[in-house]
Amino acid sequence: MKLYTRRRIVNAVNLTLSVITTVFGLFWLVWLLWTLFDSGLQWLKPEIFTQMTPPPGSAGGLKNAIVGSLILTGVATLIGTPLGVLAGTYLAEFGRYSRVASIVRFVNDVLLSAPSIIIGVFVYEMVVVTTGHFSGWAGSLALALIMIPVVVRTTEDMMRLVPDTLREAAAALGAPRWRIICTVVYRASLAGILTGVLLAIARISGETAPLLFTALNNQFSSTDMSGPMPNLPVVIFQFAMSPYDDWQHLAWAGALLITLSVLILNIVTRTVLRPRRQEK
Amino acid sequence: MNRRSAANLLDINSRRGGLIDVLFRNISWLSAFLVFAMVIAILVSLWHGALPALDKFGLGFLTSKEWNPVTEHFGALPAIFGTLVTSIIAMLIGVPVSFGIAMFITELSPNWLKRPIATAVELLAAIPSIIYGMWGLFVFAPLFADHVQPWLTEKLGDLPGVGLLFQGPPMGIGMFTAGLILAIMVIPFISSVMRDVLEVVPPLLKESAYGLGATTWEVVRYVVIPYTKVGIAGGIMLGLGRALGETMAVTFVIGNAHEINASLFMPSNTISSTLANEFTEATGATYMSSLLAVGLILFVITFLVLALAKLLLLRLTAKEGKRS
Numbered sequence: 001m002k003l004y005t006r007r008r009i010v011n012a013v014n015l016t017l018s019v020i021t022t023v024f025g026l027f028w029l030v031w032l033l034w035t036l037f038d039s040g041l042q043w044l045k046p047e048i049f050t051q052m053t054p055p056p057g058s059a060g061g062l063k064n065a066i067v068g069s070l071i072l073t074g075v076a077t078l079i080g081t082p083l084g085v086l087a088g089t090y091l092a093e094f095g096r097y098s099r100v101a102s103i104v105r106f107v108n109d110v111l112l113s114a115p116s117i118i119i120g121v122f123v124y125e126m127v128v129v130t131t132g133h134f135s136g137w138a139g140s141l142a143l144a145l146i147m148i149p150v151v152v153r154t155t156e157d158m159m160r161l162v163p164d165t166l167r168e169a170a171a172a173l174g175a176p177r178w179r180i181i182c183t184v185v186y187r188a189s190l191a192g193i194l195t196g197v198l199l200a201i202a203r204i205s206g207e208t209a210p211l212l213f214t215a216l217n218n219q220f221s222s223t224d225m226s227g228p229m230p231n232l233p234v235v236i237f238q239f240a241m242s243p244y245d246d247w248q249h250l251a252w253a254g255a256l257l258i259t260l261s262v263l264i265l266n267i268v269t270r271t272v273l274r275p276r277r278q279e280k
Numbered sequence: 281m282n283r284r285s286a287a288n289l290l291d292i293n294s295r296r297g298g299l300i301d302v303l304f305r306n307i308s309w310l311s312a313f314l315v316f317a318m319v320i321a322i323l324v325s326l327w328h329g330a331l332p333a334l335d336k337f338g339l340g341f342l343t344s345k346e347w348n349p350v351t352e353h354f355g356a357l358p359a360i361f362g363t364l365v366t367s368i369i370a371m372l373i374g375v376p377v378s379f380g381i382a383m384f385i386t387e388l389s390p391n392w393l394k395r396p397i398a399t400a401v402e403l404l405a406a407i408p409s410i411i412y413g414m415w416g417l418f419v420f421a422p423l424f425a426d427h428v429q430p431w432l433t434e435k436l437g438d439l440p441g442v443g444l445l446f447q448g449p450p451m452g453i454g455m456f457t458a459g460l461i462l463a464i465m466v467i468p469f470i471s472s473v474m475r476d477v478l479e480v481v482p483p484l485l486k487e488s489a490y491g492l493g494a495t496t497w498e499v500v501r502y503v504v505i506p507y508t509k510v511g512i513a514g515g516i517m518l519g520l521g522r523a524l525g526e527t528m529a530v531t532f533v534i535g536n537a538h539e540i541n542a543s544l545f546m547p548s549n550t551i552s553s554t555l556a557n558e559f560t561e562a563t564g565a566t567y568m569s570s571l572l573a574v575g576l577i578l579f580v581i582t583f584l585v586l587a588l589a590k591l592l593l594l595r596l597t598a599k600e601g602k603r604s
Contacts (some may be wrong), residue, residue: 011495018388021380022397026470028464029404031565032411035419053431086311094305095312095443104312107319110586113469113518115525117552118322118579121559121572125325146317152315178304206408213559234412237528255411266406270399 042258043249057246062254067228073205076143081197084148089154093181111149119145120210136229139215147200154196158189196271202265206258208233232258293573329572347538354570357537362548367523374466375516382474413532416461425452428488448545457543458534466519473515477508511596517589525582527552551578
């Protein structure tokens with residue numbers, strides 16, 4: 001009986017610990033969000049969207065940074081999505097069992113978690129040093145490189161969920177390979193691929209490290225991709241580290257804005273797009 | 281007919297597709313190859329950039345404690361030290377917590393609670409790292425410095441040996457804070473891998489143990505963990521890879537000092553925070569080259585750690601395939 005009591009106590013202790021760790025994990029999420037709303041919400045005024053980043057000591061907004069971020073992310077998505085989807089298509093369709101595919105799959109999974117700052121350094125070496133100046137193109141390229149592995153991975157996973165019998169049925173009707181992929185496989189896995197792209201966008205819209213050395217920053221509104229581009233994460237970084245109150249307030253407002261967009265994008269993608277995949 | 285020959289059968293139709301099929305196949309191959317080429321290109325460009333510094337300092341670059349832009353003497357040891365110490369702290373806190381969360385979700389939680397909790401934990405991973413940095417510097421560090429740090433220093437600072445780790449002025453920032461924030465940031469990654477891994481344990485195995493009268497904890501300890509230990513190790517490695525390379529959050533709270541201190545409360549520097557702070561300000565070829573050299577070190581270390589993680593996880597999947 002003594003042993004039995006001990007086993008029960010050990011069990012109870014460990015299960016309680018398990019619950020505590022879960023609460024511990026969620027506690028930080030709540031605290032972070034609370035901090036963001038507490039210090040950011042009061043500064044999140046309409047001017048944020050209509051005025052430029054100010055010099056220290058005067059009022060202003062984040063308009064140029066927001067616009068810059070949207071452009072950088074948009075261009076990165078335009079570069080990264082086709083490349084990622086095509087590479088995922090190769091892994092799932094043409095080269096499913098080939099040696100190249102297994103190497104690419106391996107490398108891709110490693111790149112998925114590789115430090116983003118290294119991507120920044122790499123693009124700096126390749127683009128900024130070669131062209132001689134910081135540019136929006138370099139920033140977008142860095143973001144695209146971070147995005148590609150995410151898209152490759154989800155595209156492959158989603159396309160492989162499509163049953164082979166569907167492919168064979170299309171093939172039996174005489175459809176060539178490209179038609180099978182475009183009209184059957186892509187259509188069946190569209191929601192999943194879209195999820196991957198949206199999650200990748202969510203991931204790159206908060207990335208700061210790779211932009212530090214590529215897009216840099218710009219006090220003025222700029223839509224010129226060949227020059228330094230203002231962007232939200234780097235502005236937040238610079239303003240948060242500055243000693244000026246106005247700048248810090250703007251940084252908190254920007255931080256709240258960026259986190260809300262990323263979280264909403266995440267939640268919407270997960271709840272709206274994912275269930276359709278599971279119905280299969 | 282196995283799947284492989286089914287895939288080959290599909291290829292027969294390729295002949296009918298003609299030019300479009302050939303184009304499609306080659307373009308998609310090229311995109312896939314680009315992913316592979318990217319890693320090679322990163323390695324080559326970092327190596328090329330790091331060469332002058334590696335030539336000048338040789339292996340001493342890894343062991344030198346000096347980081348002096350004025351005299352142009354650079355050594356990577358402080359940054360490597362900071363990277364390792366913060367990552368170790370992150371693992372010591374993050375791994376047990378992640379396991380607890382994974383265990384809660386797979387073994388304890390009622391079904392309706394599983395998804396909300398899993399999603400909430402994953403949202404931690406979605407929050408941009410710069411937000412962790414701001415929160416760490418402006419909210420966590422002052423609280424930590426005022427309330428927790430003096431208490432830790434008082435209680436633990438006088439212990440022989442271990443005490444050294446907890447001495448120093450209560451500044452709030454430093455290696456411990458950076459490690460703790462890293463732990464919070466890697467928890468979602470480790471716990472979601474662990475959750476996936478714990479779910480591959482065949483229910484039959486668990487039910488057999490329950491049938492013998494095992495408690496929940498005993499089932500986890502003697503059935504689930506032995507069955508999944510390779511995968512759990514893979515999850516830990518994945519988290520470690522993330523922690524080693526995390527940049528912005530650490531840059532905010534590490535204190536940016538190229539020093540090696542025994543105390544966890546002292547400022548330090550990691551490889552990634554060195555890059556973030558100094559890269560755009562680096563003047564002189566040697567300085568720049570040294571930064572690229574530490575970047576190369578970081579890339580190689582994380583690549584190896586993440587590759588190991590992937591291999592471990594693959595081994596679990598292979599085992600799963602064999603038994604089912």
